[in-house]
């Protein structure tokens with residue numbers, strides 16, 4: 001079974017490559033049945049089924065609860081099962097799940113999105129926002145922590161508007177308060193564990209906030225809980241008012257300045273991450289320069305940049321003045337080069353500090369890789385840990401204390417202490 005993404009063209013291409021690779025197993029008799037699930041069939045529907053006869057069944061995002069029957073051999077008209085994603089309830093708390101790492105788990109708090117960014121296909125593919133009831137999320141978190149998970153990463157398409165659709169309404173602030181209060185080992189509850197380098201038992205991280213829905217209560221919750229990482233991931237996409245308006249985003253540069261100033265004031269050790277889109281239709285040189293200046297001034301700890309990805313089924317496709325690919329690439333390169341300098345400078349400041357690091361893998365003898373609280377999985381850099389012959393080796397899936405001895409542009413190096 002291939003679980004696919006089709007958010008942008010590159011992701012769809014990657015999904016198709018994987019399907020074709022697995023189809024070769026089928027041709028060679030090493031695979032009986034090939035099922036393709038998720039956003040690729042949801043987006044391209046019967047059209048893609050017609051183009052890939054080697055696939056036995058395509059099931060959309062509204063049919064995740066029917067994966068087993070699809071694998072067992074059910075047949076669907078035109079090869080596709082595409083029920084309305086709005087009709088499927090978000091994940092059940094006791095639904096079995098496999099973790100890709102035993103020490104870290106993504107915890108989905110809502111499914112779908114009710115915003116209407118003109119460049120984004122997600123609301124069409126995943127339906128409107130449906131938050132999971134707080135008790136469901138808390139029960140699943142308890143089970144994950146009990147199974148040895150050390151990092152809970154809260155995700156949704158728009159985490160900071162969590163709960164507003166529930167009856168009675170809930171909020172991300174209340175939810176994270178409850179998760180932070182889950183019974184952990186005494187050492188975790190005894191002080192500013194994550195923020196001053198003591199060894200925690202588990203920490204909580206929230207990804208994918210939205211600038212329009214981050215409220216003071218949530219910022220205060222992060223500030224006042226030592227086991228919630230001081231980490232704000234807030235994709236802003238752009239700062240030019242003209243571009244934000246065309247993107248369907250209702251804020252401006254001043255709103256963003258105020259938001260980031262407030263977060264830095266209330267959470268002094270915060271790590272800020274954002275993502276941007278360059279080459280959006282109509283992006284003039286002056287819009288891009290404003291974006292570049294904003295990145296220089298705001299000094300994000302982590303930055304992701306995407307090239308605008310066009311498609312006929314997006315609202316933004318109809319906008320005038322599409323940007324040539326080479327211009328978009330040039331803008332991407334400028335932003336990433338600017339961020340490289342910022343990141344290198346910021347990481348220098350950690351030299352000499354002692355940090356808690358969640359150890360993730362052994363790289364070679366006496367060298368391990370892990371992540372500090374300001375490094376999110378898969379998207380940020382790593383912290384490499386050297387262990388001397390006199391010390392016990394760090395244990396994968398647990399926290400270690402390290403003293404930072406060197407810094408690269410996006411990674412840190414330190415010694416186990």
Ligand code: SF4
Nearest residue numbers: 113115117120122157
């Ligand atoms: S808020 Fe995020 S997921 Fe929702 S439409 Fe906008 S970009 Fe897409």
